[in-house]
Amino acid sequence: MSFTTVSKGSSAKSAPSPAACPFCALLCDDLALRPQADSTFTVARNGCRRATAAYARAPLAPQALVAGREVGLEQAIEAAARLLKRARQPLFGGLATDVDGVRASVNLAERCGAILDHVHGDALASTSRMLQARGWYATTLSEVRNRADLVVVIDVDFDARYESFKRRCLEPRPARGSAPGKGREVVFIGAGKRAPEAAGASTTIACRSENLVEVLLALLASLRSHSLAARRPGGANSGALAALAERMRAAHYTALVFAPAALAEHREPAIAAIGDLVDELNRTTRAALLALGGDDGGQSAVNTCAWLTGFPLRVGCGQTLHYEPQAFATRALLDSGAVDTLLWIDAFGEQAAPPPGAPLEQTVMLASTRPSTAAQCGVFIPVGTPGVDHFARLVRTDSVVTLALQQQRDSGLPSVAGVLTRILEKF
Amino acid sequence: MLTRLKGGRIYDPENGVDGEVRDLYIRNGRIVDAPADPGEAKETIDISGRVVMAGAIDIHTHIGGGKVNIGRMMLPEDHAGDLVAANRHPHLGCGHAAPSTRTAGYRYAEMGYVACFEPAMLAGNARQAHMELADTPMVDKGAYVLLGNDDFMLRAIAARRDPEYLRDYVAWTLRAAQALAIKVVNPGGINAFKFNQRKLDLDEKNTGYGITPRQILTTLADSVRALGLAHPLHVHGCNLGVPGNVETTLETIRSLEGLRAHLTHVQFHSYGTEGDHKFSSGAARIAEAVNKATNVSIDVGQIMFGRTITESGDTMRQFAGSAYADPKKWVGMDIECEAGCGVVPFRYKNRNFVNALQWAIGLEMFLLVDDPWRIYLTTDHPNGAPFTSYPHLIRLLMDRSFRRDMLATLNPDAQAATTLASIDREYSLYEIAIMTRAAPARSLGLTGFGSLAPGARAHVTVYKDQSNREKMFAKPEYVFKDGRLIVRNGRVVTDVHGATHVVHPEYDGAIERDLETYFSRHMTVRKDNLRVADDEIRDDGRGELVVHPTRRGS
Numbered sequence: 001m002s003f004t005t006v007s008k009g010s011s012a013k014s015a016p017s018p019a020a021c022p023f024c025a026l027l028c029d030d031l032a033l034r035p036q037a038d039s040t041f042t043v044a045r046n047g048c049r050r051a052t053a054a055y056a057r058a059p060l061a062p063q064a065l066v067a068g069r070e071v072g073l074e075q076a077i078e079a080a081a082r083l084l085k086r087a088r089q090p091l092f093g094g095l096a097t098d099v100d101g102v103r104a105s106v107n108l109a110e111r112c113g114a115i116l117d118h119v120h121g122d123a124l125a126s127t128s129r130m131l132q133a134r135g136w137y138a139t140t141l142s143e144v145r146n147r148a149d150l151v152v153v154i155d156v157d158f159d160a161r162y163e164s165f166k167r168r169c170l171e172p173r174p175a176r177g178s179a180p181g182k183g184r185e186v187v188f189i190g191a192g193k194r195a196p197e198a199a200g201a202s203t204t205i206a207c208r209s210e211n212l213v214e215v216l217l218a219l220l221a222s223l224r225s226h227s228l229a230a231r232r233p234g235g236a237n238s239g240a241l242a243a244l245a246e247r248m249r250a251a252h253y254t255a256l257v258f259a260p261a262a263l264a265e266h267r268e269p270a271i272a273a274i275g276d277l278v279d280e281l282n283r284t285t286r287a288a289l290l291a292l293g294g295d296d297g298g299q300s301a302v303n304t305c306a307w308l309t310g311f312p313l314r315v316g317c318g319q320t321l322h323y324e325p326q327a328f329a330t331r332a333l334l335d336s337g338a339v340d341t342l343l344w345i346d347a348f349g350e351q352a353a354p355p356p357g358a359p360l361e362q363t364v365m366l367a368s369t370r371p372s373t374a375a376q377c378g379v380f381i382p383v384g385t386p387g388v389d390h391f392a393r394l395v396r397t398d399s400v401v402t403l404a405l406q407q408q409r410d411s412g413l414p415s416v417a418g419v420l421t422r423i424l425e426k427f
Numbered sequence: 428m429l430t431r432l433k434g435g436r437i438y439d440p441e442n443g444v445d446g447e448v449r450d451l452y453i454r455n456g457r458i459v460d461a462p463a464d465p466g467e468a469k470e471t472i473d474i475s476g477r478v479v480m481a482g483a484i485d486i487h488t489h490i491g492g493g494k495v496n497i498g499r500m501m502l503p504e505d506h507a508g509d510l511v512a513a514n515r516h517p518h519l520g521c522g523h524a525a526p527s528t529r530t531a532g533y534r535y536a537e538m539g540y541v542a543c544f545e546p547a548m549l550a551g552n553a554r555q556a557h558m559e560l561a562d563t564p565m566v567d568k569g570a571y572v573l574l575g576n577d578d579f580m581l582r583a584i585a586a587r588r589d590p591e592y593l594r595d596y597v598a599w600t601l602r603a604a605q606a607l608a609i610k611v612v613n614p615g616g617i618n619a620f621k622f623n624q625r626k627l628d629l630d631e632k633n634t635g636y637g638i639t640p641r642q643i644l645t646t647l648a649d650s651v652r653a654l655g656l657a658h659p660l661h662v663h664g665c666n667l668g669v670p671g672n673v674e675t676t677l678e679t680i681r682s683l684e685g686l687r688a689h690l691t692h693v694q695f696h697s698y699g700t701e702g703d704h705k706f707s708s709g710a711a712r713i714a715e716a717v718n719k720a721t722n723v724s725i726d727v728g729q730i731m732f733g734r735t736i737t738e739s740g741d742t743m744r745q746f747a748g749s750a751y752a753d754p755k756k757w758v759g760m761d762i763e764c765e766a767g768c769g770v771v772p773f774r775y776k777n778r779n780f781v782n783a784l785q786w787a788i789g790l791e792m793f794l795l796v797d798d799p800w801r802i803y804l805t806t807d808h809p810n811g812a813p814f815t816s817y818p819h820l821i822r823l824l825m826d827r828s829f830r831r832d833m834l835a836t837l838n839p840d841a842q843a844a845t846t847l848a849s850i851d852r853e854y855s856l857y858e859i860a861i862m863t864r865a866a867p868a869r870s871l872g873l874t875g876f877g878s879l880a881p882g883a884r885a886h887v888t889v890y891k892d893q894s895n896r897e898k899m900f901a902k903p904e905y906v907f908k909d910g911r912l913i914v915r916n917g918r919v920v921t922d923v924h925g926a927t928h929v930v931h932p933e934y935d936g937a938i939e940r941d942l943e944t945y946f947s948r949h950m951t952v953r954k955d956n957l958r959v960a961d962d963e964i965r966d967d968g969r970g971e972l973v974v975h976p977t978r979r980g981s
Contacts (some may be wrong), residue, residue, distance in 0.1 A: 030953060103562070110519055112515075136758060136759075137758070139761045140763050141951040142952075143764060147798045176635070225439065273466040286621065307499065310520060310525070320511065394553065400762055
């Protein structure tokens with residue numbers, strides 16, 4: 001399926017429209033791609049390291065494997081259907097695909113009684129759990145860009161992830177704040193020598209990542225005008241925390257930006273503390289949080305699964321739906337041997353290898369790169385990358401904007417949705 | 428194939444038919460004239476003694492888009508007690524107040540509904556809203572796009588841009604978002620909350636732009652008139668839920684100066700400040716004003732007792748309401764320089780004075796507004812109650828002794844504060860058919876809907892006539908959509924997809940140049956990427972796009 005957007009009155013003649021990038025949840029839609037002879041692309045404008053590397057990957061040869069043997073696509077689809085029909089308890093893992101891929105996954109899961117989880121399921125599930133436990137006041141990329149006169153970056157290293165966030169949301173001058181045209185201040189809290197600079201922070205409150213929650217709670221205490229017993233809570237300077245609290249109280253609109261996946265085992269208390277900071281500020285001024293996450297189609301998987309089933313991920317299909325945000329973790333299911341068959345999906349090329357312990361002979365792998373284990377899998381079917389090899393819709397990190405990404409090359413590779421729908425037809 | 432529905436009692440107010448016993452004929456998805464020889468019918472279904480109406484239409488129900496999905500995600504406890512078993516519907520699903528898309532579609536069809544309209548779609552979230560609607564089976568659908576809190580429009584009004592420029596922007600937005608109508612929520616108030624204003628009256632200035640809700644309302648109502656949209660401006664007014672807001676609502680009606688508008692969930696906007704609790708019913712005053720103002724239609728937003736979740740674009744009012752969240756959690760969002768949302772779980776209690784009086788105010792409104800063509804049956808799903816409570820609501824409207832029995836169970840102070848017990852009116856089947864079929868079809872410009880005349884689409888519901896109207900309306904015996912039997916005895920028998928209804932008014936290309944500049948300077952998505960293409964709705968034949976005419980072409 002390919003859709004073309006009609007741009008009335010466009011003066012551009014031959015220059016292709018800027019492309020939207022599927023390779024992280026920011027979904028930057030202003031990349032200039034230059035096609036190369038080997039079906040790869042160089043990113044001529046507005047790229048980042050991650051996009052540059054991903055667009056430089058050539059599409060796989062459309063060669064499916066069954067138990068390591070080269071077969072046609074139809075044979076592979078039949079083999080996959082046989083394998084899934086025989087399964088006692090299948091897991092659909094990875095789930096790194098677009099909205100249509102998730103729709104097809106849910107439909108097939110209903111037929112096979114499968115459990116659904118995503119490769120970033122740990123971060124996604126604990127974010128969902130915090131949504132269910134307390135909720136929060138959130139914001140979106142364009143609001144941060146235009147309204148936030150103060151941005152507090154909480155332990156996100158923009159050198160490692162979400163590199164373009166700085167260009168798109170931090171560097172432009174806020175336009176719609178109460179003091180439009182004035183600059184914004186960026187404060188960094190967390191670890192790393194280069195991370196504050198990568199965020200363009202003018203102030204840094206350095207602390208080790210494992211002390212982050214303590215520091216955030218000390219900041220909350222300052223904001224509530226409680227005196228701090230510790231001079232260096234969590235190793236941070238209490239005077240600097242008090243000054244930041246003062247600055248936040250005075251700001252028109254504070255955005256607190258974090259990345260759940262980077263918060264590791266402190267994720268839930270950290271999210272709770274960030275939520276509390278926002279709630280405290282909203283008593284008198286305005287503030288909101290922005291979680292950066294849901295890469296590799298994670299945001300699309302959570303949202304699509306939620307509207308189709310009512311539950312975010314880690315849901316199982318049986319006589320009814322079963323929602324088990326902890327028990328249905330891929331790691332736990334594989335370690336306990338609770339699943340005997342795996343459908344592993346990675347259409348973005350970053351997570352192709354199934355996790356250690358996967359029952360490879362009982363694994364159907366749909367991937368856009370070919371990991372070394374591909375030949376050991378029961379079935380391996382190469383698929384296209386959403387928004388590169390086929391039209392795709394993806395949900396952005398803020399769960400508001402959903403982009404339609406146009407096909408960029410003709411590789412002949414099928415989409416995840418296309419393959420899964422054909423497998424379902426065999427049932 | 429010609430199908431004959433034999434001997435039913437027809438309630439078809441669009442064509443003035445009130446309980447007449449006659450046969451209906453269906454061919455190729457349409458109602459057709461009776462043939463000279465009834466024997467021509469290949470299939471005859473005997474529905475003697477049954478009540479027959481067109482398929483029902485819900486003009487205001489939150490069934491798709493970001494805030495609805497947040498509601499689903501944050502309430503696993505809502506779903507746990509309401510899981511749909513594998514053999515119950517064609518697909519699994521769940522949910523009471525925040526059902527999954529498929530479950531919502533199947534349940535609507537099982538109650539005889541054939542079309543549902545999402546009233547609060549954001550342009551920036553339109554693609555997701557349409558994907559959710561695409562995954563809502565059985566019913567036709569459409570959405571109203573939010574304007575009047577977006578920085579682009581407020582800036583244009585503040586800069587005193589001419590009305591034609593604003594109309595072009597409204598038309599562009601309708602087209603980009605694939606919407607059927609325009610909705611405004613707390614005009615300028617969602618935007619003002621981003622500037623830390625905590626309340627905004629009709630004539631109070633938004634500090635960011637120096638313009639008032641009245642200016643925004645009249646600008647939008649005028650744009651809708653000039654574009655010639657069938658559905659008038661859909662208005663969620665200022666001060667939702669605030670005691671004393673009856674004055675705001677009355678002034679809002681006056682502010683329209685004869686321009687057409689639809690005031691939605693007006694129950695939440697009809698509160699006075701009298702009595703010991705400083706909370707009283709303003710329903711009689713609003714109903715009187717609505718009876719006089721023929722430019723105005725309303726829907727009620729009836730509340731029902733029990734657990735639900737409130738999902739609204741009105742961040743300003745949801746922030747205030749979050750203090751009453753039950754369970755204690757809520758989500759608020761500032762969204763894309765365009766709008767916002769607030770999602771607050773809530774439990775309406777019949778022993779609580781305010782909740783009990785809200786219930787009574789909604790019913791007073793239904794019973795005191797004279798013209799059923801200008802009042803539509805809603806609970807503002809799920810904000811007042813889940814849509815599955817409609818049959819109960821119909822019984823309350825049709826059965827005064829039942830209504831009085833229910834009233835007697837409520838908070839005693841609330842019983843004393845409402846005139847409900849003294850109102851004798853009972854809705855007739857004809858009036859129910861108006862407010863759930865014919866009137867919403869007319870209001871939305873849905874040709875072929877809400878009618879059983881030859882040529883109309885064969886959306887037909889057949890009910891067993893029972894004195895318990897709740898039982899009757901909960902489980903139609905037959906539901907036909909486009910002539911296909913989709914529900915039998917309250918169970919889905921055919922899984923179908925509905926069409927999406929939109930308008931595509933023309934606009935001057937100059938607005939696109941300004942928007943191009945605006946988007947490239949301020950937004951984090953390119954203008955052309957906001958636009959939902961026709962083929963995305965059609966989705967390789969899975970969906971269907973119905974473009975309704977406007978004065979500016981289609």
